[in-house]
Amino acid sequence: MSLEVIHLTKKFGEQTALNDINISIKKNEIIGLLGPNGAGKSTLMKSIVGVLKIDEGEIHFNGKNITQNETETKKNIGFLPENNPLYLEMYVKEYLQFIANIHKIPASRVDEVIELVGITPEKSKKIGQLSKGYKQRVGLAQAILHQPDLLILDEPTNGLDPNQILEIRNVIREIGQEKTVILSTHIMQEVEALCSRVILIHQGTILQDSPIDAFKGKYESLEEAFASYTS
Template sequence: MSLEIINLTKKFGPQTALNNINLQIGKNEIIGLLGPNGAGKSTLMKSITGVLAIEEGEIRFNGLDISANEIESKRTIGFLPENNPLYPEMYIKEYLSFVADLHKIPKQRIDEVIELVGLTPEKSKKIAQLSKGYKQRVGLAQAILHSPDLLILDEPTNGLDPNQIIEIRNVIREIGREKTVILSTHIMQEVEALCSRVILIHNGNIIQDSPVDEFKGKYNSLEEAFASYTSEPAATSVPVSAE
């Protein structure tokens, strides 16, 4: 499995959201995708998943151009967006059955995923009856139901209490043993707990791409490193290549 992003540029009118992005991500990595608000993280994730059209550059996944092979590529990518769009009046198993039908996968997979993400105690409830933590688990369940090679998670623990955060992190860590995960988060402890590599975007440019320890470098914490890297203009920063 490999994800290649080649000279990807995305503009919204006069604003450049992504500026000539080049990345290569291999198998079984948990990547921390960092950046200030408005840096281009969501645009990058939506471009990879096919939510946004690619106008300049190319994204290849498992050797296929995702623009030319849109359906086939989406079969191998799972996505949990930040707002976690769900159907609140549907029961959990009803919703996951709907998702299974979309992907044309066997219904027995539903029970496996419910167990994996820890939904078993709540599986007979409507989504509207769930706490935010359990709703996040439903979102994770739909994202992994079709056994994607690449899982993209946008702020998966946002707004959760400490116990829920630990539980969701454990699920992500378990998934990362077999899949590649791109995790967008503002929580530096989450990066240290889960990620082996950090990709930092600022003003639409990649300004760091390195192992977590290398990203932290001389600073006392990841928060200090993040603040330092993003306080400088992106054009003067030098990317660090990750092997």
């Protein structure tokens, strides 16, 4: 797996959301994507997965330009956006089977993923009946169903209770042993628990891209380091 973001710039009218972003990822790891609200994190993630059109620069995934190989790229990337769009009137297993059919995946993989993310007791319920925690699990299940090389998660534990957070983290940790995960979060304990590398974006520019220990550096905590870098 390799991902290269090369001189990526994205503007919305007069506002520059991303300014000359360069990132290189070449191995399986869990990367924490950090930044204040409005820093450009979601814009970067949506650019990588092909939701947003690239204005300037290039993104290469597994050696291929994602703009020129859009369908092939999307087959190998899983994405859980922050708002987790789901079909609330569909039943859990029905929805995941629908996603599997799009990817031409055998039904056995649906049962495997249902077990992996811990939604077996809920698989016959309508998605709209689920708690937020279980909806997040369904969203995570659709993102990993096709066994992508790269998994991008935007605030995956947002709004979950402490037990649900630990369970989702365990799933992410297990996936990160075989796949590359880019994880956007404001929860520093999550970064410390899961990530080996941190990319910090502020005002559309990368301020830090380093192993987690180097990011923390002289500071007593990740929160303190984050506040210092972005103040």
